[in-house]
Amino acid sequence: MRTAVVIGTGLIGTSAALALAGRGVTVYLRDHDPSAAHTAAALGAGTDQAPPEQVDLAVVAVPPAHIAATVADAQRAGTARSYLDVGSVKGGPRRDLQDLGCDLSTYIGTHPMAGRERSGPLAATADLFEGRPWVLTPTPETGTDTLNLALELVSLCRAVPVVMDADAHDRAVALVSHTPQLLASLAAARLREAEESAVRLCGQGIRDVTRIAASEPGMWVDILSANPGPVADVLSAVAADLDETVVALRALQSADEDKRTGGAAGIEAVLSRGRAGQARIPGKHGAAPAAYETVAVLIGDHPGELGRLFADAGRAGVNVEDVAIEHATGQQAGLVQLSVAPASAPVLSAALRERGWSIRQ
Incomplete structure (x- = not known):
C-alpha cells in the first residue's frame, strides 16, 4: 500500500x-x-x-x-x-x-x-x-x-x-459494546437528579460503571439506529433479569422468613451469574483471565509521585499487571490500586513499605 x-x-x-x-x-x-x-x-x-x-x-x-x-x-x-x-x-x-x-x-x-x-x-x-x-x-x-x-x-x-460473519459481528457488538453503552448511560442518568450529598459519595465503582456514559449521544444514535434489533434482544434479556431482581429485593423486605430466604437466593443467583460471565472476559494478551491481588497505596496528588511509585515497584522486581486510581473526595490524595500476581503481593507490599509508602488493606 x-x-x-x-x-x-x-x-x-x-x-x-x-x-x-x-x-x-x-x-x-x-x-x-x-x-x-x-x-x-x-x-x-x-x-x-x-x-x-x-x-x-x-x-x-x-x-x-x-x-x-x-x-x-x-x-x-x-x-x-x-x-x-x-x-x-x-x-x-x-x-x-x-x-x-x-x-x-x-x-x-x-x-x-x-x-x-x-x-x-x-x-x-x-x-x-x-x-x-x-x-x-x-x-x-x-x-x-x-x-x-x-x-x-x-x-x-x-x-x-x-x-x-457480518451478522455474527453485529450480534456480538450488541452484547459487548452497544448494550453496555446504554446500561452505562442508564446508570449515569440516575445521578442527574440525585442530591449533591449522594453524588459526593461517588467512588471507583460508579466511575467504572459510568465511564463510557460520557460519550457523544449523537454518535451513539447513529450506531444504535444501525443495529437496533440485536441490541433490543440483549436489553430484553437484561430487563427480564431486572424484573426478577426487583422481585427478589422486595422479598427481602418481607416479614415472611421463607420469602426472605427466597429473595436472598435470587440475589445470589444474579450475582453468581454475573461473576461467571465476568470471568469469561479475556485476560492479559487475550489469554485466559488470571486472578490478581491488589496492593493499595496511598499517594499524594503531586508531580512525579506515580513515576516514583512505579519505579519502586520495578526495583522490587514485581510486574504490575493492572492499575487503577481512586481519588479521595476533598483531599489532594488517592489510592493507587496495583494488581499483581498473588505471590508477588506480599513482596511488593513489604518493599513499598520499606521505601516509605503507606499501604492500605
Missing part, C-alpha cells in the same frame, strides 16, 4: 490516517466538513488535497447509515482499487451495498474494536488501534487483493485481525 484516501476525519478515520502516514503511506483526507479534514491534515494525518490519481485503498469512516452511499459514490468515481469501511455495524451496510448494485469484489467491511469517549480529529491518536482486535467481514465476493489490502491496513495500524 502506497496511497490511501480516508473519507471521514473523525476519531477513527483520523487515527487510521495518522497510523498510515506515520508508516510511509501517502494519505488523502476527505470530509463533508472541510474544516475537520483541514484539522486532521494539520495534525499530520495526511493532506486535504484531492488525490491526483486512483489510490490503493479507500477507508470509509462515516456513520453506519452513510456507509453504503459513500462507498457507492467513491466506486463510481473510481477513487481506489479497493474499499473498506470501519463502521461499528456490518450486516446492514453490506445489504445496502448489494441493493445499490456496488462491486462487492473490491469492498470489505471492517470494524476496529477501539475508541474513546471523545470524538473528532483532535481526539485521534496514531496508536489507538495497537493491540486491539480489528474485525474483518469478507464475503464470497471479496477479492483477494481487497482482503490483502485490508490485512495490510490492520498490520500498519498494529491491530489484531479477527475474521467474522
Whole structure:
C-alpha cells in the first residue's frame, strides 16, 4: 500500500490516517466538513488535497447509515482499487451495498474494536488501534487483493485481525459494546437528579460503571439506529433479569422468613451469574483471565509521585499487571490500586513499605 484516501476525519478515520502516514503511506483526507479534514491534515494525518490519481485503498469512516452511499459514490468515481469501511455495524451496510448494485469484489467491511469517549480529529491518536482486535467481514465476493489490502491496513495500524460473519459481528457488538453503552448511560442518568450529598459519595465503582456514559449521544444514535434489533434482544434479556431482581429485593423486605430466604437466593443467583460471565472476559494478551491481588497505596496528588511509585515497584522486581486510581473526595490524595500476581503481593507490599509508602488493606 502506497496511497490511501480516508473519507471521514473523525476519531477513527483520523487515527487510521495518522497510523498510515506515520508508516510511509501517502494519505488523502476527505470530509463533508472541510474544516475537520483541514484539522486532521494539520495534525499530520495526511493532506486535504484531492488525490491526483486512483489510490490503493479507500477507508470509509462515516456513520453506519452513510456507509453504503459513500462507498457507492467513491466506486463510481473510481477513487481506489479497493474499499473498506470501519463502521461499528456490518450486516446492514453490506445489504445496502448489494441493493445499490456496488462491486462487492473490491469492498470489505471492517470494524476496529477501539475508541474513546471523545470524538473528532483532535481526539485521534496514531496508536489507538495497537493491540486491539480489528474485525474483518469478507464475503464470497471479496477479492483477494481487497482482503490483502485490508490485512495490510490492520498490520500498519498494529491491530489484531479477527475474521467474522457480518451478522455474527453485529450480534456480538450488541452484547459487548452497544448494550453496555446504554446500561452505562442508564446508570449515569440516575445521578442527574440525585442530591449533591449522594453524588459526593461517588467512588471507583460508579466511575467504572459510568465511564463510557460520557460519550457523544449523537454518535451513539447513529450506531444504535444501525443495529437496533440485536441490541433490543440483549436489553430484553437484561430487563427480564431486572424484573426478577426487583422481585427478589422486595422479598427481602418481607416479614415472611421463607420469602426472605427466597429473595436472598435470587440475589445470589444474579450475582453468581454475573461473576461467571465476568470471568469469561479475556485476560492479559487475550489469554485466559488470571486472578490478581491488589496492593493499595496511598499517594499524594503531586508531580512525579506515580513515576516514583512505579519505579519502586520495578526495583522490587514485581510486574504490575493492572492499575487503577481512586481519588479521595476533598483531599489532594488517592489510592493507587496495583494488581499483581498473588505471590508477588506480599513482596511488593513489604518493599513499598520499606521505601516509605503507606499501604492500605
